[in-house]
Amino acid sequence: MNKITYNIGFSTIVILVGVILETLDIGSSEFLGFNSVGNWLVYVGLVGLAILAIRSIAKKERKVDERMLFIANKANRVTFLVVIIGSFVIMVWDGIQRIAMPYSLFMSYFVCGAILAYVIAYKVLLRMY
Numbered sequence: 823m824n825k826i827t828y829n830i831g832f833s834t835i836v837i838l839v840g841v842i843l844e845t846l847d848i849g850s851s852e853f854l855g856f857n858s859v860g861n862w863l864v865y866v867g868l869v870g871l872a873i874l875a876i877r878s879i880a881k882k883e884r885k886v887d888e889r890m891l892f893i894a895n896k897a898n899r900v901t902f903l904v905v906i907i908g909s910f911v912i913m914v915w916d917g918i919q920r921i922a923m924p925y926s927l928f929m930s931y932f933v934c935g936a937i938l939a940y941v942i943a944y945k946v947l948l949r950m951y
Contacts, residue, residue: 830871830874833868833874835867836863836864836866837864843860893944893951894944896947897947898940900939900943900947905936908935912932
C-alpha cells in the first residue's frame with residue numbers, strides 16, 4: 823500500500839474516533855479551542871483529508887531553485903511577524919474590549935488569516951525578486 827492510502831486511512835480513523843467520542847459525550851470539556859476532543863479530532867481528520875486532496879490535485883513535477891527557496895524563507899519570516907504582531911494587537915484589543923466570539927471560531931479565523939498572510943507575502947515577494 824502506498825502513502826496516500828495510509829493517509830486516507832489515518833484521517834478516516836481520526837474522524838471516526840472523533841465522531842464516537844462526540845456521540846458518547848467523552849471529553850466534553852474545552853480542548854485546544856474546540857468545544858470537545860471529538861470536535862477537535864473531526865476537524866483534524868477533515869483537514870488531513872483536505873490537504874491530501876489538494877496535494878493529489880496539484881501534483882506536478884516542479885523544479886525548485888534557490889530563488890524560490892529564498893522567497894519562501896522570506897515569506898515565512900513575514901508571516902511569522904504578522905502572526906506575532908497580530909497576536910499582540912489582539913491581546914491589547916481583548917484587554918480594552920472583550921472579544922465576544924467563541925475561541926474556536928476566533929482561532930480558526932486567525933489561522934486562516936495567517937495562511938492568507940503567507941500566500942500574499944509569497945506572491946508579493948515573488949514579483950519583487
